[in-house]
Amino acid sequence: MRRCTNPIAFLFRRTETALAAVIIVVSAVFSLASPYFLTLSNATDLIEANSVTTILAAGVFVVLVSGGIDISFAAVASVTQYVAALMATRYDWPVLPTVGLACALGVTLGIINALLTYYLRVVSIIVTIATSSIYYATLIYVTGGTEIYNLPDWWTNRIIFFQTKTASGDVARITLPMLIMVAVVLMTHLLMTRTRAGRQIYAFGGNPEAASRIGIKILPLQMHVYGYLGFLAGLAGFVQAHRVHQAVPTAMFGTELNVVAVAILGGASLVGGVGSMGGVILGVLLLAILQNGLNLLGVSYFFGVVVGLTILISISVTGYAEQRISLRRRPETS
């Protein structure tokens, strides 16, 4: 293999290293501009605030690797959250059955997406746009848009595992959403790198025809992929209500594109077959840092523009690097 002599080029060979480099540069700039940016309590706040996004992005990442795309997860999370909240408030269900129901319902709705995609032979984006619309509309119709405020204490009470006062007097905490997020990230990473199912998902995303020829069963695989995202959507709905102390039918509305964007920013591809959990985390992190930094500087209205530009630039840079690599490796084509 050819040795890469240019350090910049080396950095951009992998999406992950490029993202990490950008994150370091951006963090350096913000920490110079705002003394509060690089503090422990800001870091923990940042992580907690992005726990729901990360949980969802992990699921979307799996779907993207399989070569599909699912944008119904926000609707699924809203539905499961509301149903669970109903059970907890009206019938006093305790924590385990409630969370179990949320996740099971999420899996079910996810599997419906898989079945529709498989049997209708329609691309998944169309199927999930349709189901997303149906899930949301049904939820709003059935609930009349009523919010649920009186969630039980076990749901809304802040659970703090570790807490410390920093030198500046601010508080840094490790909380339940952070732990759930870490568990989901680890689980997804292991699923995708160490299990047969995960490698089948990569194989199927890379070449579906070849995958079925070597005997991978497509329907169970799809059910696994979309069911997993549904499961995480159930979990995310639960965590989100835990953070905001209420269940609102439209709570997650509009988060779809942001979540898909961080997954793609992290190196997952709409064509499927590539990406890593680590990359997705870096994607979440980059956008989170940008938002946080701009907030601290008091210029948060730039955020939309900055997000758009970041996505455009990073996608074109990594796309260009990819092209260069394949051109260099295959001079004999053409």
Next chain:
Amino acid sequence: MRRSPPVLKLNTLRPSSTPFLGLENIGKRFGGTIALEGIDWSVQAGEVHCLVGENGSGKSTLIKIIAGVLAPEKGGRIIVEGLVHDHLDPPLAKKLGIQVIYQDLSLFPNLSVLENIAIDHELGAPTGLIDKKAMLVSAETVLASLDAHLPLGVRVGQLSVAQRQIVAICRGLASNARLLFMDEPTSSLTRHEVELLLAVVRRLKKLGVAVVFVSHRLEEVVELAERITVLRDGRKVATLPVSEVNDQRLAELMTGSRFENSVPAHHLKDRPPALAARRATRSGEFIDVTFTLHAGEVLGLTGLLGAGRTELALALFGMSMLERGELLFDGAPLRLRSNRDAIAAGIAYVPEDRLRLGLNLRQSIADNVSIGVLDRLLDRTGLVPPGRRSGLAREWVSRLGIIAANVAAAVQTLSGGNQQRVVLAKWLATKPKVLILDSPTVGVDIRNKHGIYEVIRKLAKDGVAILLISDEIPEVFFNCDRVLHMREGHLAGEFIPGEPSEEALTEAVFA
């Protein structure tokens, strides 16, 4: 620290005269059509066998029956190592060691070489957790047994076609292949890459693995094969020792008719020049290329893949700019800023990859043929009347002998040879004075090949100047008035067919 990988275990070397695979009276019908009938065939362990036939002769049906994808009609027997089956299914065929490498290779471009080779290992993991170490051992064992060297960590999408082919072979071996079918293995390889492939096949032979090459053209692999079986119209025409077959005889057996390769002798000294290049240079692609293409001439351009042929063609078509040197058209300097300039000047270029670059497969023949000349078809309102498009398409369908139900048929429903004619028609409709054809017969079977050659000769007779790029020596030798030979970006020589022998030209190109 590197352990030497364990030796590949193959219990195939036991001496025995029973063939590894025997077929008796295999037939297959699809509805009313007979795809295969009364096939008796055998493959010995460690044998290299060629299975040839035109498209539609039943090759792929036969492979599917042997791979267990299709069941044969009743009364047929499939005998694998002395055990009689009336049909196989895919898992059973795999267990018996029968592996098929399809033309598209069915690899995973996004996964590493290691994962591709050991994919059965990976997917067969009993616990659901994958065992990286076992995969590594399996892949290294197979690579070592073939004496092949591939970077295990690199993604397959970054390998050359030849390397991918070796990955596919390794994958078959890692799943204990005893009989390997290779569907059109050489169609996208250069001569040098074919040599590498043949070296691997020699190793397979030593390991006792039988290899069956399935093809509709067979120049390279013949030298390694012991026997050759020809299918035609679902029947086995013959199984012959390779020593008794030559190209001419093979073509006869495959098509059932005689094709004469005749050398067209033309004298073109008095013809006017159409397109000429003077010291044309693009660094890294081609250097100091000077030649003249005359009206009515078929000029061959040959050389290995990567010699700069396609790059030169792209520059002649205005897709890339010359760094030095100049082009002359009808004797006047020609400056091409883009391919639109080239088209306007009367230059047409038919790319090699016609499926990707030359056609819109889902659209109709009429749509495809008319796309380049829509401006000419406008009526007074500035719209294109559908009648004019289909009229134009009908004209070309009959002139080029395209076989299709009608001009509204989608191009993807046509055979390879007919698709190639549609691409030709699309460019001929622009009434070019210079036609550049890049490997026009790749993937086209013998019968259609000759049809395309006839079209080329007719066009030349009508005064079109034709640059025929090909790496098939017989193709340029039998169809061109002159042949330019390109090597490493330089024009290395000019041949007049008939003066050197075909062998001498082959020698020069592959030297």
